[in-house]
Amino acid sequence: MGPPAFVLAALLVHCVFLASLFDIYFSSPLVHGMAPQRVPLPAPARRLVLFVADGLRADALFGLDGSGAPRAPFLRSILENNGSWGISHTRVPTESRPGHVALIAGFYEDVSAVAKGWKENPVQFDSVFNESKYTWSWGSPDILPMFAKGASGDHVYTFCYTAESEDFGAQDAAKLDSWVFDHVKDFFTSSRNNQTLYSALTEEKVVLFLHLLGIDTNGHAHRPNSREYKENIKKVDEGVKEIASMLENFYGNDGKTAFILTSDHGMTDWGSHGAGHPSETLTPLIAWGAGVNYPQRVASQFFEDSFLQGIWKYVKMGVLLFAQADIAPLMASLIGVPFPLNSVVRKEEVFKRRLEDVRQGKIRVLEKLFLQYSNLVHACFLSLQVSLCKTVINLALEGLSYYHTYDRLFLGLSIAMGFVGWTAYVILVIVKTHTNLAKAAPRHGKVGQKHALFLLSFFSTSQ
Numbered sequence: 001m002g003p004p005a006f007v008l009a010a011l012l013v014h015c016v017f018l019a020s021l022f023d024i025y026f027s028s029p030l031v032h033g034m035a036p037q038r039v040p041l042p043a044p045a046r047r048l049v050l051f052v053a054d055g056l057r058a059d060a061l062f063g064l065d066g067s068g069a070p071r072a073p074f075l076r077s078i079l080e081n082n083g084s085w086g087i088s089h090t091r092v093p094t095e096s097r098p099g100h101v102a103l104i105a106g107f108y109e110d111v112s113a114v115a116k117g118w119k120e121n122p123v124q125f126d127s128v129f130n131e132s133k134y135t136w137s138w139g140s141p142d143i144l145p146m147f148a149k150g151a152s153g154d155h156v157y158t159f160c161y162t163a164e165s166e167d168f169g170a171q172d173a174a175k176l177d178s179w180v181f182d183h184v185k186d187f188f189t190s191s192r193n194n195q196t197l198y199s200a201l202t203e204e205k206v207v208l209f210l211h212l213l214g215i216d217t218n219g220h221a222h223r224p225n226s227r228e229y230k231e232n233i234k235k236v237d238e239g240v241k242e243i244a245s246m247l248e249n250f251y252g253n254d255g256k257t258a259f260i261l262t263s264d265h266g267m268t269d270w271g272s273h274g275a276g277h278p279s280e281t282l283t284p285l286i287a288w289g290a291g292v293n294y295p296q297r298v299a300s301q302f303f304e305d306s307f308l309q310g311i312w313k314y315v316k317m318g319v320l321l322f323a324q325a326d327i328a329p330l331m332a333s334l335i336g337v338p339f340p341l342n343s344v345v346r347k348e349e350v351f352k353r354r355l356e357d358v359r360q361g362k363i364r365v366l367e368k369l370f371l372q373y374s375n376l377v378h379a380c381f382l383s384l385q386v387s388l389c390k391t392v393i394n395l396a397l398e399g400l401s402y403y404h405t406y407d408r409l410f411l412g413l414s415i416a417m418g419f420v421g422w423t424a425y426v427i428l429v430i431v432k433t434h435t436n437l438a439k440a441a442p443r444h445g446k447v448g449q450k451h452a453l454f455l456l457s458f459f460s461t462s463q
C-alpha cells in the first residue's frame with residue numbers, strides 16, 4: 001500500500017469510527033406511530049399558564065432571605081394556602097433546550113439533535129403546545145421558535161425580543177422578564193378591541209407560556225448567591241402575581257385557569273449549568289388553580305439527598321417529586337388535550353407516588369376518576385388492577401429501554417476490535433518503514449522477531 005492509499009485508508013477508518021459513535025450512542029429515543037391518548041374525563045381547566053424561570057434554583061426560590069422572610073412572597077403564599085409544590089428532576093445535559101423539550105414535549109432530548117445543528121427542530125416531535133387549541137408564548141428567540149416550528153398548522157404563536165436586543169438585559173437582566181410581563185399585559189389589553197383574538201383567548205385548551213430568561217442571565221453574570229440573582233427572583237414573583245391577577249380579571253374569576261411555575265434547569269454556586277450536580281438537576285415546581293390540589297401539611301419528610309432535605313426544611317409541606325418529563329402529561333391532563341405523542345414516564349418512584357395520590361384522592365382530576373369508579377369496582381379488585389398495571393408499565397418501560405440499547409455491546413465490541421486491529425496495523429507499518437527491525441530479524445533469528453516478521457508479511461501482502 002503506497003502512502004496516498006494509506007492516508008486515504010486512515011481517513012476512511014476514522015470516519016467509520018466517528019460515524020459509529022453517533023450511530024450507536026446518539027440514536028433517537030423517539031418512537032413513532034402511537035395512537036394519541038388522553039385522560040377520559042372532563043378537563044378541570046380551560047387554560048394553562050406555564051411560567052419557566054430559566055436557571056432558577058429550587059433552594060433559591062423556596063429559601064428565605066437574610067431577615068427570614070420568603071424571597072418570593074406571592075409564590076410562598078400559593079404553596080402554603082392554595083397550591084402544590086414539588087421538585088422536578090431534570091437530566092443531564094442541564095441546558096435550556098433539552099430542559100424545555102422535557103417540560104413541554106415530555107421526553108428527554110433527542111441527542112441526535114447535536115449532530116443536526118441543535119437549534120431548530122432536526123427531528124419532528126409532538127408537544128403540549130402542538131396538542132393545544134392555541135398557544136401564545138413570550139420570551140427568548142432561542143427557545144420559543146422550536147415549539148412553533150414543529151407545530152402542525154397555525155396555532156402556536158411566539159413573541160420574542162430579537163437576539164441582538166437580548167443585550168438590553170446587559171445592565172439589568174431582569175428587564176428580559178419585565179419585557180415578557182409587559183407584553184403579556186399589553187396583549188390582553190389589546191384583545192379587548194380585537195374580536196377574533198378575544199374569542200380565541202376565551203376558547204378552551206389554551207396555553208400561555210412565559211419564558212423568563214433574566215434569572216439565568218443574572219446567574220451567569222453574577223452567580224446565584226448575588227444580590228442581582230435574588231432581586232430577579234423577587235421581580236419574577238411580582239410579575240407572576242400581576243399576571244395571575246390580570247388573568248383572573250380577564251376571565252371573570254371563572255376558576256378555570258391552571259398555573260404552573262418551574263425552571264428548565266438550576267445552576268451551580270459558580271454560575272454554570274450543564275452537568276449533574278443537585279443544584280443543576282433539582283428544579284422547583286409550583287402548581288395552583290383549576291385541577292390542582294391544596295397543600296398538605298406534613299410534620300416531617302425524609303430524603304436521602306441532603307440538598308433536597310435542605311430545601312424541604314424551608315417549606316415543611318408535603319412535596320411531590322417529579323421527573324421533568326412528567327410535567328408535560330400533567331399539563332395535558334389539566335386542559336384535556338392528548339399527551340404529547342413522544343412523552344414518556346420513566347421514573348418508577350414518581351409512578352408509585354402518583355398511585356398514592358390516586359388512592360388518597362390528592363390530585364383532584366385523579367380524585368374524580370377514583371370516585372367515578374369506586375362505586376363500581378371493589379377496592380380490592382382496584383388495588384389488584386393497579387398493581388397489575390404497575391407491572392405492565394414497568395415491563396413496558398424496561399422493554400423500551402432494552403430495545404433502544406440492546407445492540408450497543410455487540411456494536412461497541414466490534415468497533416473496539418476494529419480499532420485495535422487498525423492500531424496494530426499502523427504500528428506494524430511504522431515498524432516496517434521507520435526501523436530496521438524487519439531486516440534485522442532473520443540474522444538474529446529470535447522467536448519474537450520471527451513472529452513480527454510473519455505478521456508484517458501478512459499485513460503487507462497488498463504491496
Ligand SMILES: [Zn+2]
Nearest residue numbers: 055216220273
Ligand atoms: Zn444558562
